[in-house]
Amino acid sequence: xxxxxxxxxxxxxxxxxxxxxxxxxxxxxxxxxxxxxxxxxxxxxxxxxxxxxxxxxxxxxxxxxxxxxxxxxxxxxxxxxxxxxxxxxxxxxxxxxxxxxxxxxxxxxxxxxxxxxxxxxxxxxxxxxxxxxxxxxxxxxxxxxxxxxxxxxxxxxxxxxxxxxxxxxxxxxxxxxxxxxxxxxxxxxxxxxxxxxxxxxxxxxxxxxxxxxxxxxxxxxxxxxxxxxxxxxxxxxxxxxxxxxxxxxxxxxxxxxxxxxxxxxxxxxxxxxxxxxxxxxxxxxxxxxxxxxxxxxxxxxxxx
Amino acid sequence: xxxxxxxxxxxxxxxxxxxxxxxxxxxxxxxxxxxxxxxxxxxxxxxxxxxxxxxxxxxxxxxxxxxxxxxxxxxxxxxxxxxxxxxxxxxxxxxxxxxxxxxxxxxxxxxxxxxxxxxxxxxxxxxxxxxxxxxxxxxxxxxxxxxxxxxxxxxxxxxxxxxxxxxxxxxxxxxxxxxxxxxxxxxxxxxxxxxxxxxxxxxxxxxxxxxxxxxxxxxxxxxxxxxxxxxxxxxxxxxxxxxxxxxxxxxxxxxxxxxxxxxxxxxxxxxxxxxxxxxxxxxxxxxxxxxxxxxxxxxxxxxxxxxxxxxxxxxxxxxxxxxxxxxxxxxxxxxxxxxxxxxxxxxxxxxxxxxxxxxxxxxx
Numbered sequence: 001x002x003x004x005x006x007x008x009x010x011x012x013x014x015x016x017x018x019x020x021x022x023x024x025x026x027x028x029x030x031x032x033x034x035x036x037x038x039x040x041x042x043x044x045x046x047x048x049x050x051x052x053x054x055x056x057x058x059x060x061x062x063x064x065x066x067x068x069x070x071x072x073x074x075x076x077x078x079x080x081x082x083x084x085x086x087x088x089x090x091x092x093x094x095x096x097x098x099x100x101x102x103x104x105x106x107x108x109x110x111x112x113x114x115x116x117x118x119x120x121x122x123x124x125x126x127x128x129x130x131x132x133x134x135x136x137x138x139x140x141x142x143x144x145x146x147x148x149x150x151x152x153x154x155x156x157x158x159x160x161x162x163x164x165x166x167x168x169x170x171x172x173x174x175x176x177x178x179x180x181x182x183x184x185x186x187x188x189x190x191x192x193x194x195x196x197x198x199x200x201x202x203x204x205x206x207x208x209x210x211x212x213x214x215x216x217x218x219x220x221x222x223x224x225x226x227x228x229x230x231x232x233x234x235x236x237x238x239x240x241x242x243x244x245x246x247x248x249x250x251x252x253x254x255x256x257x258x259x260x261x262x263x264x265x266x267x268x269x270x271x272x273x274x275x276x277x278x279x280x281x282x283x284x285x286x287x288x289x290x291x292x293x294x295x296x297x298x299x300x301x302x303x304x
Numbered sequence: 305x306x307x308x309x310x311x312x313x314x315x316x317x318x319x320x321x322x323x324x325x326x327x328x329x330x331x332x333x334x335x336x337x338x339x340x341x342x343x344x345x346x347x348x349x350x351x352x353x354x355x356x357x358x359x360x361x362x363x364x365x366x367x368x369x370x371x372x373x374x375x376x377x378x379x380x381x382x383x384x385x386x387x388x389x390x391x392x393x394x395x396x397x398x399x400x401x402x403x404x405x406x407x408x409x410x411x412x413x414x415x416x417x418x419x420x421x422x423x424x425x426x427x428x429x430x431x432x433x434x435x436x437x438x439x440x441x442x443x444x445x446x447x448x449x450x451x452x453x454x455x456x457x458x459x460x461x462x463x464x465x466x467x468x469x470x471x472x473x474x475x476x477x478x479x480x481x482x483x484x485x486x487x488x489x490x491x492x493x494x495x496x497x498x499x500x501x502x503x504x505x506x507x508x509x510x511x512x513x514x515x516x517x518x519x520x521x522x523x524x525x526x527x528x529x530x531x532x533x534x535x536x537x538x539x540x541x542x543x544x545x546x547x548x549x550x551x552x553x554x555x556x557x558x559x560x561x562x563x564x565x566x567x568x569x570x571x572x573x574x575x576x577x578x579x580x581x582x583x584x585x586x587x588x589x590x591x592x593x594x595x596x597x598x599x600x601x602x603x604x605x606x607x608x609x610x611x612x613x614x615x616x617x618x619x620x621x622x623x624x625x626x627x628x629x630x631x632x633x634x635x636x637x638x639x640x641x642x643x644x645x646x647x648x649x650x651x652x653x654x655x656x657x658x659x660x661x662x663x664x665x666x667x668x
Contacts, residue, residue: 003515006540010507124337126528128560136539145515150539223504224535225528225560227339233503268508274471274498276508 002145007269008262009139013153013222015261016160020215021238022245022253023167024208030184030248031204032096034103038087038110040235041118042209046080046216047226048118051127054220065133069155069221076213084209085202093198111231119228126227133221156218163214164254170207171250180204184248237280244284246297255295328367328620330355330610331390332603333374333383333400333410339502339528340378342556343402348373349594350603351399353585358607364614369607376410378403387413395419396620399606402599404430404445405473411438418622420629422606424599426550427477431646437622439629439647441606441638442550442573443654445474449481451654452547452571455667456482456522457489460545463519466495468509470525475501478549479524486522494518501525506533507540514542522547530568531560538564545569547656553598558662569667571654573638576601582637605636612636 021043028036053072062068091106136150171177182190183200191197219234220226241260245252260280267279287295332351336344355369363369372393374386383406390398391413398419401407404427414421415435423430424442431440456465465486469479476498483493495516499509510533513521521544523530530546537544545567546552552570561568577586577596585604589596596604609629614620617628633642642650658667 003511006511006514007508010505010511014505014507119337124339124341126339126556126560128531128556128562130562131535131538134539136541138541146541148539148541152539219504223532225504225532229339229502230504264505265508265511269512272497273509273512274500277500 002140002142002147003269004266005140006145006147007265009147009149009153011262011265012258013156013261014265015258016156017215017218017257018234018238018241018260019254019257020160020163020211020218021234022241022257023250024212025239025242026245026247026250026253027204027208029242031180031201032092032103034092034100035107035239036087036092036205036208037104037107037235037239038091038114039208039212040231040238041111041114042080042083042087042231043212043216043234043238044226044228044231045083045114045118046076046209046213047220047230048122048127048228049076049079049213050217050220051129051226054129054132068132069217073214073217076217077210080213080216081206081209084205084212088202088205093201111235115228115231122228124228126225128225129220131224150222152218152222156222159214159218163211167207167211167250176200176203240281240284244287244294246294249294249296249298252294252296259295327370328364329370329372329393329395330397330607331372331374331393331395331399333376333386333390333398334402334406335378336373336375338377338379340403340526340551340554342554343551343599344375346597346599347399347402347603349589350596350600351607353589353592353594354604354607357588358611364611365618365620374400376401376403376406378406380405380409383407383410384413386410390414391417391419396614397421397610397625399423399603399610401425403472403474404477408433408473411435414438420610420622420625422609424602425474427473429473429477431648435647436626439609439643439649441602441609441641441649444648445477445549446481448549448571448654449478450485451656452478452522452549453482453485454489455569455571455656456520456547457486457491460520461491464494464517465491465520465522466497466513466516466518467493467522468495468525469498469523470501470529471498472501472525474549474551475523475525477524479522482522482524482547493522499525499529501529504532505536507536509533510536510540510542513537513544514540518542518544520545520547524549526551527554527557528560531557531565534561534564534567543567547571552659553657553664555597555662558659565659566661567659569656569658570664572657574655575657575666576605576638579637579639581635581639585637601637605638605641608636609634609641 024039053075057068091110092103095102133152136148140147179195179200241256242253245256268276334344334347355371359368376383376386387410398421404425407423407425415437420437422439422441426445428444428446467479467483469475548570550572558565612634613628617624656667657664
């Protein structure tokens, strides 16, 4: 029982990170109907920005952890959303209105470009940072097993909850959210009603990138070791999470992320860890066979 | 008139393609980029120094050596294309590759083209396929696993030991041998599992180890994953001692795992830096600001092996070179090298090491 609880905590931590990245996929799909394959690499770039920021702070002798975290989060969100904006401006906007396949290919190109650019400029070796947050809370102690939740795990779950609440508020309650939703429903109509569609799409990319930046900082804090290749696997998993939850649906992306995190940790806890990825993707296939539009997705209705 | 010109051109071309420039190309190959690039770096530094020294002595059979560097990034597909490139460059000797999964397919290419190679890859299959051109200047996984397994069984009596691998040719080979040797000595592993290399989250498996009350983890795989497992184990309140293979020599393990790296033990060939005969070379490396750790001295030794074999055979042709390597004993910085019929180094020799404060030394 205690063991299961510990695996639940592990799964939630991992799932929160998948979910944060998955939202970026799902939002972009919602608004322009394409999969932004470079999103995983935007996440990787944000982790590198975080490592650089932590190194700078260490050089400046900043020892207060909350201060350091806030600073790194702000820096990382700022630069990563600039990357998100630039990627959209360079690789997708010129292709808007061409075939559906063109931006997809340019997204894959962008992903390869970012990966190689980071490998060449930052080197191929792993970048470690010393543990930022150590220790944790003993939640429950039984004679055979002590359930422990690390402060960094708590932080990740808490930050994810805060981000989700703030984000839902942004989309449902603010003028920007209204514009974003209207562009999602009908871009032509929205522009006829005086909404600046280009700007809304740019903002959407920056928002997706900021959430990826939060995930990037959390990964850096929690695992402490990053390399130029982390975007690939994380991107694939997050994309799967978005599809599982129903692509285009924001709560769906979060739900999908959590589910994948939980499946991974429980599968490796009770069954054979080596078949973990097989299980994850088998469940994805099953869900899509029974519900082609994902768990919370709405089937697309063709309006005539 | 035209015909004479053509003939002259042919002669000129022919002259260019023969090694009249008196340069002998030898090669190294391994992960110069990618996850394991630091090992590639060690190999390159060792080989560069060796070739500079050999050339300063007048080269091999009067010809200067030049170094070709192949980057396979530990990717088997890339390894084969690197091997083909090297064959086209006309190399006479190869030191590489590094990852067993790269060495195995690449060695077929070198065998077809009659190029002798000396490798540090430890998977038994490297020399078990009857290829005459393959020589191994390092021990084999099955010896490495035996030494590690026996050490675990005798030094950690009564402790719970788990065996993990990363599903790679090297990792699984090593982990299987460790488990076999342990079981033979009556210390059966409490857990035998595999993980996926390249991921970041191993908290699932770490919790599983904690649940099983594991004290010692025998791991077949590379240092990156060990660093992540150790960090996550510490967060989960689990104190682990790790026993790994020769890949744990990489000092990147210490930067990534921090103080928890002190719990890492591994098997590796006796430290060439402790070889008294190699002291001048060690000094020379240190003077050049290179710490001759890990694979540096092996790369140096591989080049010495080529130099001595070619001198003995009085030729760099494959048949003579291969015969000389198989028949002789060679004095190198890693000790005396001689090979058995399969191409394995005769003196086995794996010792258990332990990391301590960023340095490793023989374990007590």
